[in-house]
Amino acid sequence: xxxxxxxxxxxxxxxxxxxxxxxxxxxxxxxxxxxxxxxxxxxxxxxxxxxxxxxxxxxxxxxxxxxxxxxxxxxxxxxxxxxxxxxxxxxxxxxxxxxxxxxxxxxxxxxxxxxxxxxxxxxxxxxxxxxxxxxxxxxxxxxxxxxxxxxxxxxxxxxxxxxxxxxxxxxxxxxxxxxxxxxxxxxxxxxxxxxxxxxxxxxxxxxxxxxxxxxxxxxxxxxxxxxxxxxxxxxxxxxxxxxxxxxxxxxxxxxxxxxxxxxxxxxxxxxxxxxxxxxxxxxxxxxxxxxxxxxxxxxxxxxxxxxxxxxxxxxxxxxxxxxxxxxxxxxxxxxxxxxxxxxxxxxxxxxxxxxxxxxxxxxxxxxxxxxxxxxxxxxxxxxxxxxxxxxxxxxxxxxxxxxxxxxxxxxxxxxxxxxxxxxxxxxxxxxxxxxxxx
Amino acid sequence: xxxxxxxxxxxxxxxxxxxxxxxxxxxxxxxxxxxxxxxxxxxxxxxxxxxxxxxxxxxxxxxxxxxxxxxxxxxxxxxxxxxxxxxxxxxxxxxxxxxxxxxxxxxxxxxxxxxxxxxxxxxxxxxxxxxxxxxxxxxxxxxxxxxxxxxxxxxxxxxxxxxxxxxxxxxxxxxxxxxxxxxxxxxxxxxxxxxxxxxxxxxxxxxxxxxxxxxxxxxxxxxxxxxxxxxxxxxxxxxxxxxxxxxxxxxxxxxxxxxxxxxxxxxxxxxxxxxxxxxxxxxxxxxxxxxxxxxxxxxxxxxxxxxxxxxx
Numbered sequence: 001x002x003x004x005x006x007x008x009x010x011x012x013x014x015x016x017x018x019x020x021x022x023x024x025x026x027x028x029x030x031x032x033x034x035x036x037x038x039x040x041x042x043x044x045x046x047x048x049x050x051x052x053x054x055x056x057x058x059x060x061x062x063x064x065x066x067x068x069x070x071x072x073x074x075x076x077x078x079x080x081x082x083x084x085x086x087x088x089x090x091x092x093x094x095x096x097x098x099x100x101x102x103x104x105x106x107x108x109x110x111x112x113x114x115x116x117x118x119x120x121x122x123x124x125x126x127x128x129x130x131x132x133x134x135x136x137x138x139x140x141x142x143x144x145x146x147x148x149x150x151x152x153x154x155x156x157x158x159x160x161x162x163x164x165x166x167x168x169x170x171x172x173x174x175x176x177x178x179x180x181x182x183x184x185x186x187x188x189x190x191x192x193x194x195x196x197x198x199x200x201x202x203x204x205x206x207x208x209x210x211x212x213x214x215x216x217x218x219x220x221x222x223x224x225x226x227x228x229x230x231x232x233x234x235x236x237x238x239x240x241x242x243x244x245x246x247x248x249x250x251x252x253x254x255x256x257x258x259x260x261x262x263x264x265x266x267x268x269x270x271x272x273x274x275x276x277x278x279x280x281x282x283x284x285x286x287x288x289x290x291x292x293x294x295x296x297x298x299x300x301x302x303x304x305x306x307x308x309x310x311x312x313x314x315x316x317x318x319x320x321x322x323x324x325x326x327x328x329x330x331x332x333x334x335x336x337x338x339x340x341x342x343x344x345x346x347x348x349x350x351x352x353x354x355x356x357x358x359x360x361x362x363x364x365x366x367x368x369x370x371x372x373x374x375x376x377x378x379x380x381x382x383x384x385x386x387x388x389x390x391x392x393x394x395x396x397x398x399x400x401x402x403x404x405x406x407x408x409x410x411x412x413x414x415x416x417x418x419x420x421x422x423x424x425x426x427x428x429x430x431x432x433x434x435x436x437x438x
Numbered sequence: 439x440x441x442x443x444x445x446x447x448x449x450x451x452x453x454x455x456x457x458x459x460x461x462x463x464x465x466x467x468x469x470x471x472x473x474x475x476x477x478x479x480x481x482x483x484x485x486x487x488x489x490x491x492x493x494x495x496x497x498x499x500x501x502x503x504x505x506x507x508x509x510x511x512x513x514x515x516x517x518x519x520x521x522x523x524x525x526x527x528x529x530x531x532x533x534x535x536x537x538x539x540x541x542x543x544x545x546x547x548x549x550x551x552x553x554x555x556x557x558x559x560x561x562x563x564x565x566x567x568x569x570x571x572x573x574x575x576x577x578x579x580x581x582x583x584x585x586x587x588x589x590x591x592x593x594x595x596x597x598x599x600x601x602x603x604x605x606x607x608x609x610x611x612x613x614x615x616x617x618x619x620x621x622x623x624x625x626x627x628x629x630x631x632x633x634x635x636x637x638x639x640x641x642x643x644x645x646x647x648x649x650x651x652x653x654x655x656x657x658x659x660x661x662x663x664x665x666x667x668x669x670x671x672x673x674x675x676x677x678x679x680x681x682x683x684x685x686x687x688x689x690x691x692x693x694x695x696x697x698x699x700x701x702x703x704x705x706x707x708x709x710x711x712x713x714x715x716x717x718x719x720x721x722x723x724x725x726x727x728x729x730x731x732x733x734x735x736x737x738x739x740x741x742x743x744x745x746x747x748x749x750x
Contacts, residue, residue, distance in 0.1 A: 086717040089503040093722075110720060113505070200612065201700035253588030255701050256612030261588065268589055392720065399719040400523070401700070408702045412614075422522065429521065 041072040043327045045316075046088070046101040048081045051279045051351065058347035059335075066334050074331060081203075081259075085399070091319070099322035100332075103315045105384065106395035108140050108147035115147035116318040116325050122146040125336050130358035135381040137355075139390050140315050148315035149332055150355035154277045155377040156207050156300060156311040163294040164193040164272035174273075174298045178212055178241060181273065181301055185249025193272035195249050196265045198257040198404070199242070199411060203312070205257075205404035208275045210310035210384055213238045213403075215303025220397060225388040226431055230406075231424040239407060239416045246411040255408060267291060275300065277312075281370065282349045299373050300380075309381045313355065350374065396430040496726035503720040514727035524728065527706040531732075533618065534707060535686045538625045542682060545626065546633025547671070551663070553634060554641045564635070571631040579695040582624045586610035586696070614704040617697050621705050624692050629685065633678055640674030641667065673747060680743040684736055708732045 045063070050056045056078055063074040077098065079087055084102070091097030092111050108115060122140070126132050136150035160174055168187045175181035185195040198205040213220070218234035221227065246254070253261070263280040265271035269291055274280070284292035300309045318328045334340065341359050345352055350364045350371045360378070365371045385394030397403065406423035410416050463469060497514055500507030518524040553564060570578060585592045594607030608616045644667060652662045690709035693699060699706035699714060706714075708728055716725015 086713070089717050089720055093503050110503075201698040251588075251606070252609045252612055254612070256586075256588050256609055256617070256697075258698075264587075264589055270589065396719045396721075400714065401703075405700075405702050408700075412702065425522070429517075 041324055041327055043072060043074045043100070043324050043331055044098040045074065045076045045328075045331075046084075046091070046098040047076055047078045048084050048102055049078045050348065051277070052282055052348045055344060055348035055352060058344050062335060062340050062344070063331075066331055070327070070330065072327060095319075095321045098319070099324045100316055100318045100328045102151065103148045103317040104312065105139075105398065106390040106392055108315065108317060109142055109390055110392045110395060111317070112142045112144060112147050114320050116320050116322070116328075117144070118146045118149055118318065118329070121329050121332060122149055125149070125333070125356065129336070129338075129354075129356035132355050133357065133378045133381070135311075135378070135383055136313050136315075139313050139383045148317040151314050151316045151335075152352040153311050153313040153355055153378070153381070154351060155353055155374040156211070156275065156277055156309055157297045157374060157377060158273060158300060159266055159276050159278070159280055159295060159297055160273040161193070161266060161269075161271065161291070161294050162296050164188060164191065167191060168193070168272075174296075175301050176298075178215055178301045178303050182241065182245050182249060185245060185273065188272045189249045189251075191272075193270060194251050195245070195273035196254050196257075196262050196271050197242075197245070197250065197275055198259075198261055199246065199254050199408045200257050200261070200404060201401045202257060202259045202261070202404075203398070204259050204262060204276060205401070205407075206384065206398045207310050207312065209238075209403040209407065210382075210386075211275070211300055211308055212241070212303065214308030214310075214382065214386070215301070215305055216241070217303075217305035219387065220403070220427060221385060221388040221394065221431065223387040225385075225391050225393065228424050228427040228431060230427050231420040235420055235423075236416050239410045239419060242407045243411050243416075255411075266295065278349075278351060278371070278374070282351060285349070296370050297373065299376055307380045309377050310384055310386075311353075311377060311381050313381075313383070353378065393427075393431045397427060400426065400430070402426040402430070493726045493730055496722050497724075497730050499723055501723045501726075503717070503722055507723060510723070514723045515731075518724055518727050518731070523703050523706070524711065526703050527708060527711045527728075528731075530618070530703075530705060531687060531707050534622060534625070534689070534705075535683065538622045538629070538686050539679070539682060541622070541626045542629050542633045542686075543675070543679065546630055546678075547637055547668075547675070549630065549634040550637035550641050551667070553638050564638075567634060568631045570628050571635075575628060575691040576695060578628065579624060579692050582620075582627075583611075583696055586620050588612060611697050612701055614701055617701055617705050621693050621696055624696065625686060625689060628692070629682060633682065636678045637671060637674060640671045644670045676743060676747045680740065680747075683739050683743075687732055687736060 047056070047059070050059075056076070060076050063076050066072075067074045084104075088101055088103075088107065088111075091101070092114050095114075103111075103115075122132075122137075132150055133153075136153060140146055140148040140150050158174070162172075165174060165184070165188070166172075168184070168191050170184060170187075175184050181195065188195060197208050210220075213235065216234050216238045218232060218238050219229040222229045246252075253265070257265075262271070262274040262276050263283065266274050266276075266280050267284060267289065278297060281292065281295045281297070283289075284295060300307055316332055318325050322328060335344070336356075336359075338359065341354060342362055345354070345359075345362050345364055350368070353375065354360050354362070360375050365375055383390045384398060385391065388394065402423055406419050409422065410419040414422075464473070495501075498509060498511060500510045500513075549567070553560075553567065557563065584590065588609055588611070591607065591610060593610070594603070594605075597603045598605050598607055610616045610620045648666050648670070649662060652666050657665065687707075688709055689707055690713070693705050693707050693710045694713070697705045699710050703711075708731060712725045712729035715728060716722050719725070
């Protein structure tokens with residue numbers, strides 16, 4: 001054997017392998033399909049940090065089960081809720097990022113052209129589970145079809161401390177109207193237990209404002225979605241109500257709250273009443289705080305124009321640029337399987353409400369009398385901006401804290417009329433900048 | 439400076455051919471010099487000049503997130519100038535920068551003079567002073583947020599227990615003036631170490647002989663500071679003030695975390711408003727116009743400062 005033999009063999013071997021590999025790679029590139037080994041698809045889902053972390057754990061568990069069953073990987077990334085809009089904007093702008101994301105508010109309208117159409121999926125799920133609540137569907141159904149699947153909504157009832165109400169001589173009663181809240185709040189504040197509604201740059205401040213203003217028959221934009229309507233006698237009533245509540249039933253701290261401000265306020269034992277999802281109660285249960293026994297919920301109060309609620313409703317959208325749209329659809333469908341959705345409700349301890357009627361009869365709401373009234377909130381809920389349809393203009397009004405700032409200006413001494421004029425001008429700007437959706 | 443072909447020849451690198459010609463070409467001063475600058479230039483172009491150009495283009499167009507718009511000229515600038523919120527932001531930025539900067543200059547020089555004295559644990563103290571500058575701003579500001587919390591404010595608790603204020607004390611983040619004070623305090627707390635340490639470096643470089651001569655002449659400690667220290671510190675101070683003006687004017691983290699621009703937009707700065715309008719609100723055109731508004735202002739500051747430094 002001469003010494004060159006192995007070398008030449010090696011070289012021949014190398015050439016053969018290299019040629020084979022190049023041919024394989026060329027066909028792979030030409031067909032645009034990865035080889036079988038690399039075919040494990042990855043689905044990425046951008047969501048928020050759930051206010052009840054156990055719900056995210058359950059979501060990840062289901063994602064893992066789905067991954068195994070479908071020979072794929074589902075990655076759930078979560079970020080803080082206030083950072084999500086900017087992150088989504090960046091993905092929309094760069095046309096790259098996750099395959100699907102947790103949309104909210106007017107996102108389906110804002111990014112109508114960038115979202116995949118989900119008509120078929122929504123139709124199928126709706127038929128399967130007794131139909132969607134109107135306010136949930138209104139937030140996802142654009143002129144060009146369903147651009148998101150309603151995922152869950154978060155009831156926005158009143159949370160109150162029964163012990164404080166009893167001590168103030170109200171027995172077992174609670175405020176059924178906003179006017180009653182004012183009169184009871186005055187007594188409660190004197191007792192050292194004020195009520196609290198944020199008037200600050202946070203999203204709870206919007207939720208409550210929409211709710212109160214509808215209850216007084218006030219609007220922000222007319223139903224046409226274009227005509228500003230905030231400068232009105234009805235809004236003046238709302239502002240006057242806020243002013244009196246601020247002066248006689250609340251403390252100035254409401255001007256500085258973030259979304260957790262009112263939670264801390266009621267859990268500290270100082271506050272007697274807040275308008276918020278059930279998260280403080282859940283936190284008290286989890287931390288085994290004695291105050292959990294005193295905390296109860298009641299439906300959002302009513303006004304001269306009835307009871308109205310603006311609960312946050314969240315949805316799931318699939319980007320058009322995603323290469324895994326089918327897989328994303330399958331995953332969404334999987335999350336809506338009754339046993340999966342039920343497990344997720346339980347994990348969130350009744351925080352997540354189903355947008356589908358038949359999923360709403362989960363025993364969790366019947367089992368705990370403190371939760372029993374929650375599903376009822378869906379009956380008088382509307383998307384923000386109502387009677388106008390959700391739009392980027394409405395979203396912008398919320399994003400720029402126009403409503404909270406209007407009230408804040410008024411309670412800080414600006415004449416009501418002037419505060420409304422300021423808000424009207426901001427609404428005009430928000431409408432003017434409306435997206436030209438083709 | 440350049441390593442010319444002669445040197446290589448002397449070293450015996452004689453082999454002809456393409457490689458050596460390439461090397462010869464590469465080692466010419468103009469080629470080699472530019473070659474060294476190239477990486478930095480590429481970084482500057484891709485990370486500074488390109489985004490800057492894009493921002494200018496956005497600000498002149500009707501550009502929304504995910505939907506390219508048409509050229510609209512100065513419409514965005516007209517729009518923001520007529521907006522009360524923006525005018526308020528301009529006022530806020532000037533108040534914020536002026537007060538914070540003044541405090542940082544005065545306290546920074548003072549701290550530097552103190553640090554220059556021979557004391558025990560000098561290194562430890564200098565290290566500790568730098569802490570606020572080293573901790574990520576977002577993290578330390580969260581701590582401050584908790585200290586200014588409406589319910590659990592440790593600041594109020596302490597002041598009430600010391601009998602300095604009557605309960606419940608100021609609502610730091612909920613009232614316009616207090617909120618501005620709060621963001622300024624955090625900015626000063628965070629920016630002070632940079633000021634103090636840099637000034638200290640300038641201070642250490644002042645020759646001792648000057649002080650000795652001044653002492654012989656019977657100068658008091660105040661006139662020693664005023665007539666010797668300060669004039670010699672001027673060049674260092676000018677540079678530090680220049681940097682600090684830019685950092686302070688363009689601050690984002692502190693306001694975004696503490697107040698999100700509230701209450702009633704009274705603490706919004708250019709950066710936070712631009713973020714709110716451009717990214718959260720999706721109006722990239724107006725957001726860019728707001729962000730770019732600081733550019734001519736800061737440009738003027740840089741111009742005058744640099745001219746002043748050069749004159750010195």
